[in-house]
Amino acid sequence: xxxxxxxxxxxxxxxxxxxxxxxxxxxxxxxxxxxxxxxxxxxxxxxxxxxxxxxxxxxxxxxxxxxxxxxxxxxxxxxxxxxxxxxxxxxxxxxxxxxxxxxxxxxxxxxxxxxxxxxxxxxxxxxxxxxxxxxxxxxxxxxxxxxxxxxxxxxxxxxxxxxxxxxxxxxxxxxxxxxxxxxxxxxxxxxxxxxxxxxxxxxxxxxxxxxxxxxxxxxxxxxxxxxxxxxxxxxxxxxxxxxxxxxxxxxxxxxxxxxxxxxxxxxxxxxxxxxxxxxxxxxxxxxxxxxxxxxxxxxxxxxxxxxxxxxxxxxxxxxxxxxxxxxxxxxxxxxxxxxxxxxxxxxxxxxxxxxxxxxxxxxxxxxxxxxxx
Numbered sequence: 001x002x003x004x005x006x007x008x009x010x011x012x013x014x015x016x017x018x019x020x021x022x023x024x025x026x027x028x029x030x031x032x033x034x035x036x037x038x039x040x041x042x043x044x045x046x047x048x049x050x051x052x053x054x055x056x057x058x059x060x061x062x063x064x065x066x067x068x069x070x071x072x073x074x075x076x077x078x079x080x081x082x083x084x085x086x087x088x089x090x091x092x093x094x095x096x097x098x099x100x101x102x103x104x105x106x107x108x109x110x111x112x113x114x115x116x117x118x119x120x121x122x123x124x125x126x127x128x129x130x131x132x133x134x135x136x137x138x139x140x141x142x143x144x145x146x147x148x149x150x151x152x153x154x155x156x157x158x159x160x161x162x163x164x165x166x167x168x169x170x171x172x173x174x175x176x177x178x179x180x181x182x183x184x185x186x187x188x189x190x191x192x193x194x195x196x197x198x199x200x201x202x203x204x205x206x207x208x209x210x211x212x213x214x215x216x217x218x219x220x221x222x223x224x225x226x227x228x229x230x231x232x233x234x235x236x237x238x239x240x241x242x243x244x245x246x247x248x249x250x251x252x253x254x255x256x257x258x259x260x261x262x263x264x265x266x267x268x269x270x271x272x273x274x275x276x277x278x279x280x281x282x283x284x285x286x287x288x289x290x291x292x293x294x295x296x297x298x299x300x301x302x303x304x305x306x307x308x309x310x311x312x313x314x315x316x317x318x319x320x321x322x323x324x325x326x327x328x329x330x331x332x333x334x335x336x337x338x339x340x341x342x343x344x345x346x347x348x349x350x351x352x353x354x355x356x357x358x359x360x361x362x363x364x365x366x367x368x369x370x371x372x373x
Contacts, residue, residue: 001315001316001319003315004311004312004313004315004316004319005312005316006312007308007309007311007312007315008308008309008312008313008316009312010308010312011304011305011306011307011308011309011310011312012305012309014298014301014304014305014308015298015302015305015309017294017295017298018295018298018299018302018305019180019184019295020184020187021295022291022292022294022295022296022298023184023185023187023188023191023291023292023295024187025291025294026187026188026191026192026288026289026291026292026295027187027188027190027191029191029287029288029291030190030191030192030288032157032192032237032238032240045080046079046080046128046129046150046153047079047080047081047082047083047126047127047128047129048079048081048082048083048127048128048129048130048131048149048203049082049083049084049085049125049126049127049129049130049131049206050068050082050083050084050085050130050131050133051085051087051118051121051122051125051130051131051132051133052064052065052084052085052086052087052103052121052133052134052135053086053087053089053109053114053117053118053121053132053134053135054086054087054088054089054091054096054099054100054117054135055088055089055090055091055112055114055117056091057091057099057135057136058095058098058099059136059253060135060136060252060253061086061099061100061135061136062098062099062101062102063135063136063138063252063253064133064134064135064136064137064138065084065086065100065102065103066102067138067139068082068084068133069084069102071139071145075146078146078150079146080128081127083104083105083127084102084103084104084105085103085104085105085106085107085121085124085125086100086103086105086106086107087106087107087108087109087117087118087120087121088100088106088107088108088109089109089112089113089114089116089117090109090110090111090112092108105124107120107121107124113220114224115220115221115222115224116220118132118213118224119213119217122206122209122210122213125206127206128153128205128206129153129203129204129205129206130203130204130206130209131201131202131203131204132199132201132202132204132224133200133201134199134200134201134251135253136251136252136253136254137200137201137249137250137251137252138249138250138252139163139201139247139248139249139250140166140247140248140250143246143247143248144246145247148244148246148247149161149203149247152242152244153203153205155240157238157239157240158205158239158240158241158242159204159205159208159232159236159239159240159241160193160197160202160203160204160205160208160229160232160240160241160242161202161203161241161242161244161247162194162197162198162201162202162203162229162241162242162243162244163198163200163201163244163245163247163248163249164178164182164198164243164244164245164247164248164249165178165198165200165248165249165251166178166248166249166250166251167250167251167254168250168251168252168254169254172342174342174345182245184295185243186243188243188292189240189242189243191288191291191292192233192237192239192240192241192288193229193233193240193241193242193243194229194241194243194292195226195229195230195233195241195289195292195293195296196225196226196229196230196296196299197225197226197229197241197243198225198249199224199225200249200251201249202225202228202229204228204232208232208235208236208239209228209232211235212228212231212232212235213228215231215235216228216231219277221270221273221274222266222267222269222270222273223267223270223271223273223274226270226271226274226296227270227274227278229241230274230278230282230289230293231278231282233286233289233292234282234285234286234289237286261348261351261352264348264349264352264353265352268300268352268353268355268356268359269359269363271296271297271300272300272356272359272360272363273363275293275297275300275360276360276363279293279297300353300356301353301356301357302353303349303350303351303353303354303356304353304354304356306350307354310330313326314326314327314330334347
């Protein structure tokens with residue numbers, strides 16, 4: 001019984017760190033000297049570049065470019081200049097040219113990989129702010145996008161803005177998970193902002209972003225939406241990253257009907273990469289970041305929360321002659337999920353998460369043969 005109880009408690013502790021406890025500890029340890037007062041900068045003096053890396057995005061890229069074009073026409077001269085620049089990553093030919101024809105600028109990146117595309121996009125930008133935007137992403141037209149951006153961009157201590165995320169046709173389970181995650185990110189806002197952002201669209205102050213890319217140069221990072229904000233928080237501890245639900249990024253071409261395993265494997269390898277290379281360096285210098293990184297690490301291995309708690313709970317139930325009943329309920333629950341599209345995605349993600357210990361030990365070997373996205 002003691003072993004069973006220990007397993008259950010261990011799983012519960014990991015789940016707490018990966019949900020509410022990590023952000024709460026970060027909030028308690030966080031302190032900074034910067035203020036949040038707005039400057040007198042007017043929106044017409046701020047420039048923005050929408051930077052879009054694209055690889056074989058024949059349908060999704062034109063959709064995003066058309067939306068940005070209409071967005072600028074709806075609010076002419078709101079900012080000094082709004083440009084869209086596309087990086088065609090290992091993608092050439094007539095289809096690539098046609099898909100990117102609505103972009104203000106187009107560059108070709110021969111070297112494959114999203115990180116290389118982002119790096120080149122940042123190098124060519126001269127704007128005050130840049131937005132990393134995934135092909136296929138638009139923003140909720142009912143939101144006050146420009147006014148929210150204006151308010152936040154005028155605060156000198158704000159160096160990044162991350163809109164909330166929604167898939168166009170997301171399942172019930174996924175919507176509930178994102179609603180829960182939003183509440184935790186709201187807590188992280190009170191500790192300087194999240195270190196893990198949703199990469200559908202992220203706004204960065206270019207001066208700080210350039211310093212991050214210079215520091216991280218020499219490695220092809222797999223999870224830019226973790227590595228960049230994490231490093232940014234480490235370099236500029238008195239500045240903030242803001243997660244906001246007043247702007248909503250909508251993915252028109254989400255992977256709901258596709259296998260989740262490949263995408264999750266890439267994310268897992270990317271997380272293992274930064275944990276191995278950045279965790280100790282940043283955790284020793286900044287306890288707030290250490291708490292936020294601990295939450296992220298616990299989230300990567302979320303399947304182990306349920307494995308440990310489940311094994312512990314089933315073992316304890318046998319002590320009261322309920323083991324077979326509880327085990328049957330667990331099995332039926334897994335079988336039931338397999339009949340739902342969102343449930344199957346969840347089970348695929350669960351399976352990849354269980355591999356975290358193996359990937360952590362062998363991450364260099366496993367980081368080979370990755371697809372672009």
